[in-house]
Each structure stands twice: as C-alpha cells, then as structure tokens.
Amino acid sequence: MPVAAQDKWQSLFNGTDLTDWQPKIRGYEFGEDPAQTFTVEDGLLTVSYANYRDFDNQFGHLFYVTPYSRYRLRLEYRFIGEQAPGAPAWAFKNSGVMVHSQDPQTMPAPQDFPISIEVQFLGGLNDGAQRPTANMCSPGTHIVYQGEFTDTHCILSTAPTIHDDQWVQIEVLVLGDKQISHFVNGVEVMSYGGITTGGGVVSGHRAEMKPEGKVLDAGYISLQSEGHPIQFRNIELLNLETPAAQ
Structure with missing residues (x-):
C-alpha cells in the first residue's frame, strides 16, 4: 500500500517509557499493573510474565x-520466550492490537477484553499446520465481511504463517465504521466494514456498553497481553481526520 504524507506520521511509543499508555488488567x-506486565526493555515495548506465579486469566491491554x-x-x-504458567493453550503465540476499543475507564475490574475489533497476531507452531497472522476477532462486536453480516468471532486472513521470533510489520487502515483493512509486511490480507457493537466473547462488562447493533466508528487503540510474551516497536499513526475549519 502506498504511503502518503510521511511527515505526518506520529510515533505513539517513545522507546524509553510508557508515556501516554495505561494498562487495564483483568481483576484490577x-x-x-502490579506484576509489571507492560515494560520497556532495550527500547522495546515488552509484554512479560516474569512476575506471574500463574496467569489465572489475567488478560490485559495497554x-x-x-x-x-x-x-x-x-x-x-515479535513473539519471544515461553508462555506464562497457567495460560490457556489457545493463547500460545497469540496476541494482537485492538482498534475501536471502548474507553478503558468504562471497564470494571472483572472485564476480560475491551469491546473492540482485534487485529489478531498468531505465530506458527512449527507443526506443519497453517496459522496465519493479522486475523480479525470481534469481542463484543460484529462486522460485515465479503458483503455479508457475520457474527463469527474470528476470521482468518490470507497472511502466511510466520514462525519463531521474526519481526512482523503490521499496518491497519481504519475508516470509521466503514472499512478496516489489515496488511502484513506491506501486503493486504483482509478487509471488512459495517462495524457495530453486540454479540459475545466479552465478560464482566457493563451491559449498557454493548447495545446490539450500535454503529462503532471510533475508539481507543490497545496492545494485548494474552499469555505469551511479545515485544513491539515502531508504533506509529497517521491521522486521516480532516482538520476542523478555522
């Protein structure tokens, strides 16, 4: 995908600390973030479970x-290290970035995932099976995919399976509720629209935050902690909003 207005890209992560980022961990x-799940190590934003005795479904988002x-x-x-003790098997080399997330201040302590759209990151298991990355998952949301409404929670992209600890570049184009497109290493791997709230796969939330069928056209960005260590770098955003008239 061609990149325009390079000078307007803004860095969201300064490589030094977590300025402008705040955690929400299930149970808190x-x-x-008492176990220091989210830290900065060697200039990389790092999700670590070094201080966990047991993962205990403490799903987190930054x-x-x-x-x-x-x-x-x-x-x-890139995925690194070993899965947290007690983390679910499906969460092995599984993480993501959430877009259109609800305001984290509206999430009670018991809530597991923000109502949002997840660009899901998966790593290969070196077992010969396909496990593409940059998939779509929908905690508390619905989409229109290939022209049809769907309540399927996760839809696989056309991305390749990426093994081991390789760095992977992800780009997400977000146009309100009309379109979200995923790119892996510069190649488009899926696109969908019609974003609304509703459905399941989120718990502990306030019921009024998930009305069925409400258009979802804006929200917060969050990085996921789902039980496997992962590192992030070069987190940048190009705001496509038209400036208000002066």
Whole structure:
C-alpha cells in the first residue's frame, strides 16, 4: 500500500517509557499493573510474565491515551520466550492490537477484553499446520465481511504463517465504521466494514456498553497481553481526520 504524507506520521511509543499508555488488567482497576506486565526493555515495548506465579486469566491491554476514528496504524511485533504458567493453550503465540476499543475507564475490574475489533497476531507452531497472522476477532462486536453480516468471532486472513521470533510489520487502515483493512509486511490480507457493537466473547462488562447493533466508528487503540510474551516497536499513526475549519 502506498504511503502518503510521511511527515505526518506520529510515533505513539517513545522507546524509553510508557508515556501516554495505561494498562487495564483483568481483576484490577484501570491503571493498575502490579506484576509489571507492560515494560520497556532495550527500547522495546515488552509484554512479560516474569512476575506471574500463574496467569489465572489475567488478560490485559495497554491503552493509548487518545481515541481515533480514521487513521493508519503501523507497528512491528515479535513473539519471544515461553508462555506464562497457567495460560490457556489457545493463547500460545497469540496476541494482537485492538482498534475501536471502548474507553478503558468504562471497564470494571472483572472485564476480560475491551469491546473492540482485534487485529489478531498468531505465530506458527512449527507443526506443519497453517496459522496465519493479522486475523480479525470481534469481542463484543460484529462486522460485515465479503458483503455479508457475520457474527463469527474470528476470521482468518490470507497472511502466511510466520514462525519463531521474526519481526512482523503490521499496518491497519481504519475508516470509521466503514472499512478496516489489515496488511502484513506491506501486503493486504483482509478487509471488512459495517462495524457495530453486540454479540459475545466479552465478560464482566457493563451491559449498557454493548447495545446490539450500535454503529462503532471510533475508539481507543490497545496492545494485548494474552499469555505469551511479545515485544513491539515502531508504533506509529497517521491521522486521516480532516482538520476542523478555522
């Protein structure tokens, strides 16, 4: 995908600390991260479970401070290390970036995932099976895919299976509720639209935050902690909103 207006890309991660990012860990209030799940190591934003005795379904998300509606987001990720003790088997080399996330301050302590759209990252298992990355998952949301409404929770992309600890570049084009497109190493791997709230695969939330069929055209960006260590770098955003008239 061609890149325009290079000079307008803004860095969301300074490589030094977590300025402008705040955690929400299941079982804790927004802003609390007693086990230091999210840290900066050697200039990389790192999700670590070194201080966990047991994962205990403590799904976490690190939220950027500003909500957006129309933008391009790009970042690089790689899976590292061993899965957290007690993490579910399906979460092995499984993480993601959430877009159109609800305000984290509206998430009660018991809530597991933000109502959002997840660009799901998966790593290969070196077992010969296909396990593409940059898939779509929909905690508390619905989409229109290939022209049809679907309540399928996760839809696989056409991306390749990526093994081991390779760095992977992800780009996400977000145009309100009309279109979200995923790119892996510069190649488009899926696109969909018609984003609304509703459905399942989220728990512990306030019921009024998930009305069935409400258009979802804006929200927060968050990085996921789902039980496997992962690192991020070069997190950048190009805001596509038209500036308000002066």
